[in-house]
Amino acid sequence: MDSLSTASAPAVGPLLEDFSLEMTGKDVPRLEEARDRIPAGTRINVTFLGNEDLGVRLAAARAVRQLGYTPVPHISARRLRSRSELEELLAAFRADGTADNVLVIGGDPATPHGPYDDSLALIRSGLLQSYGVRHVGIGGYPEGHPSIAGQVLWSAIEDKTTALAGQGLSGDVITQFGFDADPVLAWVESLRKRGIDAPVRVGVPGPAGIKRLMTYAARFGVGTSASIAKKYGFSLTNLMGTAGPDRFIRALADGYDARRHGVLKLHFYTFGGIGATSRWVTEFLAVEGN
Numbered sequence: 001m002d003s004l005s006t007a008s009a010p011a012v013g014p015l016l017e018d019f020s021l022e023m024t025g026k027d028v029p030r031l032e033e034a035r036d037r038i039p040a041g042t043r044i045n046v047t048f049l050g051n052e053d054l055g056v057r058l059a060a061a062r063a064v065r066q067l068g069y070t071p072v073p074h075i076s077a078r079r080l081r082s083r084s085e086l087e088e089l090l091a092a093f094r095a096d097g098t099a100d101n102v103l104v105i106g107g108d109p110a111t112p113h114g115p116y117d118d119s120l121a122l123i124r125s126g127l128l129q130s131y132g133v134r135h136v137g138i139g140g141y142p143e144g145h146p147s148i149a150g151q152v153l154w155s156a157i158e159d160k161t162t163a164l165a166g167q168g169l170s171g172d173v174i175t176q177f178g179f180d181a182d183p184v185l186a187w188v189e190s191l192r193k194r195g196i197d198a199p200v201r202v203g204v205p206g207p208a209g210i211k212r213l214m215t216y217a218a219r220f221g222v223g224t225s226a227s228i229a230k231k232y233g234f235s236l237t238n239l240m241g242t243a244g245p246d247r248f249i250r251a252l253a254d255g256y257d258a259r260r261h262g263v264l265k266l267h268f269y270t271f272g273g274i275g276a277t278s279r280w281v282t283e284f285l286a287v288e289g290n
């Protein structure tokens with residue numbers, strides 16, 4: 001039965017083509033170990049964690065480039081203390097050859113540490129392109145954000161895409177991870193109806209311990225419920241073991257219609273497990289990618 005339903009199911013291969021990965025500065029050794037399993041040129045985002053310094057972030061982006069991948073360093077607006085800190089960061093990316101692609105993100109501090117309240121302010125600074133940035137990722141929230149109102153999120157994404165186009169920068173949207181593909185597809189449809197046609201990279205967690213997934217979900221205000229967990233493939237009453245995004249990706253492929261949803265790709269949040277994620281993608285594609 002399962003093999004029959006798999007045979008007639010929509011292919012996951014196209015969604016997984018040109019997938020991207022996310023790592024932190026601490027993951028460089030694990031990236032080196034995983035290099036045989038990650039296609040050359042893959043976009044690899046470097047998270048802007050509050051507990052990592054400039055040197056660690058720069059070294060991670062350099063390592064990504066040196067290993068033959070495309071680094072996408074993140075810049076967190078609210079964590080920057082001054083305009084000169086932004087310029088120092090961008091100048092270093094340019095010097096390292098890692099400035100082409102960045103992702104701008106607001107940042108979790110409730111009060112900005114410096115002059116930039118949000119990622120729009122980074123785009124509007126005009127500094128990105130003057131340091132050689134050509135492509136800018138921005139965040140998307142299919143299930144909303146615990147401390148930002150839905151209407152604010154919609155105007156923010158509209159303003160950011162308009163500002164990017166106005167500055168001659170191309171952009172894509174990377175969504176917050178989640179455990180349910182349905183709200184993602186509905187949200188992408190709303191996005192297209194608002195005239196935003198940038199590629200969307202759907203954020204999914206790589207395979208990880210369920211406890212770990214739940215800890216990150218709670219930390220970032222990502223919703224989970226017994227029924228969503230069940231749909232994803234685990235139980236909230238048994239947090240032992242690991243869970244991967246198999247069912248999520250199949251559900252996404254099932255509901256995906258290029259005319260309604262435009263360009264969709266996948267973005268894996270690896271949460272310390274870039275090796276496990278790259279292994280998982282390789283195996284998943286070998287079985288299901290057609």
Ligand SMILES: NC(=O)C1=CN([C@@H]2O[C@H](COP(=O)(O)OP(=O)(O)OC[C@H]3O[C@@H](n4cnc5c(N)ncnc54)[C@H](O)[C@@H]3O)[C@@H](O)[C@H]2O)C=CC1
Pocket residue numbers: 077104105106107108109110117118119120138139140145147148152153156157174175176177
């Ligand atoms: N999607 C993801 O993977 C990640 C999301 N985040 C968090 O998502 C939030 C939004 O980031 P963006 O989408 O770039 O929004 P943004 O920078 O475009 O801001 C949108 C609106 O929300 C407000 N805002 C931004 N961050 C806020 C915060 N921490 N608390 C209260 N209001 C805030 C801004 O003032 C603005 O009005 C931030 O808290 C960010 O740290 C952080 C890292 C990764």
Ligand SMILES: Nc1nc(=O)c2c([nH]1)NC[C@@H]1CN(c3ccc(C(=O)N[C@@H](CCC(=O)O)C(=O)O)cc3)CN21
Pocket residue numbers: 022023024026047049051108176177220269270271272
């Ligand atoms: N609102 C929000 N804020 C964020 O900072 C955030 C999101 N959402 N969504 C997902 C991304 C990915 N994020 C992260 C955060 C931490 C690690 C990480 O590896 N942290 C540990 C190592 C693993 C551990 O011990 O749990 C670390 O070294 O700090 C990875 C990705 C942060 N991100």
